[in-house]
Structure formats: structure tokens, C-alpha cells
Amino acid sequence: MFQSPQQHSTSEGRRKQCVRSLSPDIALIVDKAQMAGWSREEVLIAIADAADQQLADLTGTAMTTVGGHADPMTDILDEPVQKRLSMPASGAFLLG
Numbered sequence: 001m002f003q004s005p006q007q008h009s010t011s012e013g014r015r016k017q018c019v020r021s022l023s024p025d026i027a028l029i030v031d032k033a034q035m036a037g038w039s040r041e042e043v044l045i046a047i048a049d050a051a052d053q054q055l056a057d058l059t060g061t062a063m064t065t066v067g068g069h070a071d072p073m074t075d076i077l078d079e080p081v082q083k084r085l086s087m088p089a090s091g092a093f094l095l096g
């Protein structure tokens with residue numbers, strides 16, 4: 001169940017609240033996909049790409065790419081996924 005945002009939060013505060021609310025479900029999706037045979041890196045990149053596409057559809061802006069590649073999976077072994085996603089190695093972005 002998702003938590004509702006606090007009424008008097010700043011936009012940054014709301015973003016952090018939203019991340020905390022979504023994190024358990026994102027972790028569950030990643031775990032289930034990994035059990036099906038996908039790597040954690042592949043799943044996180046796919047989630048980022050799907051989110052980018054939905055945001056682009058919503059705002060009418062061009063979709064960004066992870067690591068500057070049209071297909072982020074092309075160089076999956078060439079650099080750490082944390083660098084391509086600009087996230088810390090700890091994965092703290094999921095925990096807020």
C-alpha cells in the first residue's frame with residue numbers, strides 16, 4: 001500500500017516521500033525479475049527506461065537515455081550500472 005504525501009512538504013520532500021513509498025514495490029519487482037533470469041542491472045535499466053518513456057509521453061519531451069546510448073544494454077559489461085544510472089553503488093536511490 002502506498003503512503004499518501006504529507007500535505008505541507010516541499011517538492012523535494014514530496015519526491016523523497018514518493019521514493020520511500022515506491023521502494024518496497026520496486027525492490028519486489030527487481031527480485032521477481034531476477035528470479036526469472038534477468039540481472040539486477042538489466043531490470044534497473046529497464047525500469048529507468050520505462051519511467052523515462054512514461055515521463056516523455058506525459059510531458060511531450062524527448063526520452064533521455066541511460067549512459068547516452070539509444071540502447072543502454074549495448075555496453076552492459078563495459079561500465080558499472082551505477083555509473084550509467086548516476087546512482088551510488090549502495091543503491092540508496094531506492095531507499096530515499
